[in-house]
Amino acid sequence: MLKGKVAIITGSTRGIGKQIALKYASLGCDIVINYKSENDIDRAKVVEEEIKEFGVKTLIVKADVSSLEDCVNLCNETKKTFGKIDILVNNAGITKDNLIIRMSEEDFDRVIDINLKGSFNCLKAVTQIMMKQKYGKIINMSSVVGITGNAGQVNYCASKAGVIGMTKSLAREVGSRGINVNAIAPGFIETDMTDVLTDEQKKNILNQIPLKKMGSTEDIANIAVFLGSDYSNYITGQVISVDGGMSM
Ligand code: NAP
Numbered sequence: 001m002l003k004g005k006v007a008i009i010t011g012s013t014r015g016i017g018k019q020i021a022l023k024y025a026s027l028g029c030d031i032v033i034n035y036k037s038e039n040d041i042d043r044a045k046v047v048e049e050e051i052k053e054f055g056v057k058t059l060i061v062k063a064d065v066s067s068l069e070d071c072v073n074l075c076n077e078t079k080k081t082f083g084k085i086d087i088l089v090n091n092a093g094i095t096k097d098n099l100i101i102r103m104s105e106e107d108f109d110r111v112i113d114i115n116l117k118g119s120f121n122c123l124k125a126v127t128q129i130m131m132k133q134k135y136g137k138i139i140n141m142s143s144v145v146g147i148t149g150n151a152g153q154v155n156y157c158a159s160k161a162g163v164i165g166m167t168k169s170l171a172r173e174v175g176s177r178g179i180n181v182n183a184i185a186p187g188f189i190e191t192d193m194t195d196v197l198t199d200e201q202k203k204n205i206l207n208q209i210p211l212k213k214m215g216s217t218e219d220i221a222n223i224a225v226f227l228g229s230d231y232s233n234y235i236t237g238q239v240i241s242v243d244g245g246m247s248m
Pocket of ligand 1: 010011012013014016035036040063064066090091092093094114118141142143185186187188189190191192193194
């Protein structure tokens with residue numbers, strides 16, 4: 001399904017990004033592993049070791065997605081090494097939750113800088129290359145709460161709703177150039193990001209999920225495979241919810 005393709009996955013040192021990287025590699029895709037800062041290089045190398053088991057090529061690139069310069073470098077290095085970029089998965093993201101009366105301006109700005117502007121930075125950098133290729137699959141990671149909203153997450157929900165707006169706008173801009181742009185809206189997925197929730201919070205969330213369980217990183221990787229492959233050639237500007245029915 002992805003044999004011979006080249007994919008950049010931002011924030012691929014752990015969680016959903018790592019799982020997508022492994023899944024893509026298992027299907028024959030060459031992988032660009034992205035990590036944020038020098039402290040994370042060891043984790044990037046662990047992911048690379050796991051990926052090499054599948055016999056595909058890898059490239060590790062340091063890039064803080066909140067820096068446009070880093071994102072341009074990430075895309076240029078990929079193009080230089082592999083000659084093309086077939087798939088970009090804009091996955092890197094953070095939370096800094098608080099009720100609005102306690103949320104600092106700094107925490108609002110940081111979440112927007114990484115989740116929303118970080119996605120923009122990668123989209124801007126990759127679009128130039130994909131337009132010349134006349135081919136590309138872009139997958140932006142939104143969230144169920146970007147659709148529904150969530151108390152204590154005005155910064156995060158604003159960033160993830162923004163990602164949806166950006167997905168639809170870019171899909172309209174570049175559709176005629178053979179580029180598909182879609183978003184995934186995961187529900188509550190078992191990763192470090194949700195590990196910080198209390199048992200009480202998890203119980204409340206489970207009550208809102210018709211399938212009565214949290215999702216796995218594999219659940220998200222599976223839909224990322226579909227959207228990264230040519231099986232989704234006639235799908236663009238869509239937001240695919242993978243949330244156990246939470247947002248319906
Ligand atoms: P995670 O386990 O916290 O992993 C986040 C990844 O993003 C890490 O690899 C992290 O690198 C990287 N990252 C953070 N800031 C970065 C930056 N400035 N530049 C480059 N990389 C950066 O999170 P996750 O649960 O896998 O979430 C992945 C994506 O799915 C996020 O966009 C998140 O908002 C979204 N999502 C998750 C859930 C969920 O329930 N887990 C639900 C909806 C949406 P470091 O290791 O260096 O920090």
